[in-house]
Amino acid sequence: MGYSVVLGEALMDLLETERDGEVTYRPAIGGAPLNVAVGVARLGGHAEYVGTLGGDTLGDRIADFLRTAGVGVRGVRRVPVPTTLALTTFDGAEPTFTFYGEPPSYALLEPGDLDAELVAGAAVLYTGSIALLREPFRAAARAAWATPGPIRVFDPNVRPTLLPGPAAVAALRELTDEFIATADLVKLSAADARLLYDGAEPAAAAERIRRLGAAAVVVTAGAAGAHVATADGATTLPAPAVSAVDATGAGDSVMAALVRRLLAEGTPADLADWLRHVRFALAVAGLVCERPGGAVAMPAPDELTRRWGDLP
Structure with a gap:
């Protein structure tokens, strides 16, 4: 078994909560790619996080958290800016994010910062999410994506608060399509699909993405499960029934499980194998939703077995 390179943002979430009748905000380490890297490590895989961390105390905490979680930090570069904050509010269990910090600490990775040997030696390469909206990270991600060898997995992880109008959505669609064209796996949410593709439902969005070149597509839809499309067919899988308390990181846990x-x-080799993997990923996400925390909610294999029994 080889290792994965996870390329993208790490930041500090401020999670809205209530204490003694007052609204407060609890700091929690986050960022979709960081969640993916931690999820892979918690599930027993080897993940190397590649990105920039702020040069402040919060950046120190993120770096320490990654090491403690068993994530490799060979590709991390520290930058002399404050760590980006993501204010996280909730509608039920679903989070909404508002970002603070300019320039964003997570988007300062340059192509020359990449460890070419680390990227080329990876079995799986993940990129996506909000870091792609900014340079120089976008150029670094393109350089890594062009490296032959790794299985390429992509997640646009759309954040509407960072898209001020139709022109921004169109630009993100064009960028997303660029990565999709050579992806072995694309994972996105039903909300991502609706925003990017003019209200398309999961099956229609997955077919569009497949036509662009992606070998396999997984569109997650929360409690409704996930739509899976490959060259030899497509189907929708139900999600396991859970009592969700916090969906933060649920989509990232699906990606982590698939990686x-x-x-x-x-x-x-075929749709049947993809469906087996997606059933496993939905079980991982279900457990994540049953406890608060994003990255800290990512489960270990023994926790999955206690909750769901043996998973194929």
Whole structure:
């Protein structure tokens, strides 16, 4: 089993909560790519996080958290700016994010900062999310994506608060399509699909993405499960029934679980294998939703077994 390179943002979430009748904000380490890297490590895989961290105390805490979680930090570069904050509010269990910090500490990775040997040696390469909206990170991600060898996985992880109008959405669609065209796996949410593709439902969005070149597509839809599309067919899988308290990081845990399976077994041969992996990923996400925290909610294999029994 090889390792995965996870390329993208790490930041500090401020999670809205209530204490003694007052609204307060609890700091929690986050960022979708960081969540993916931690999720892979918690599931027993080897993940190397590649990105920039602020040069402040919060950046120190993120770096320490990654090391403690068992994530490799060989590709981390520290930058002399404050760590970006993501104010996280909730509608039920679903989070909404508002970002603070300019320039964003997470988007300052340059192509020359990449460890070419680390990227080329990876079995799986992940990129996506909000870091792609900014340079120089976007150029670094393109350089890594062009490296031959790794299985390429992509997640646009759309954040509407960073898209001020139709022109910004169109620009993100064009950028997303660029990465999709050569992706082995694209994972996105139903909300991402609706925003990017003019209200498209999961099946229609997955077919569009497949036509662009992606080998496999997984569109997650919360409690409604996930739509899976490959060259030999498509179907929708139900999600396990859970009592959700916090959906932060649930989509990232799906990606982490899929990356973990790709590390263990390589690229699936057919739709049936993809469905097996997605059922596993939905079980991981269900457990994440049953506890608060994003990155700290990512489960270990023994926790999955206690909650769901043996998973194929």
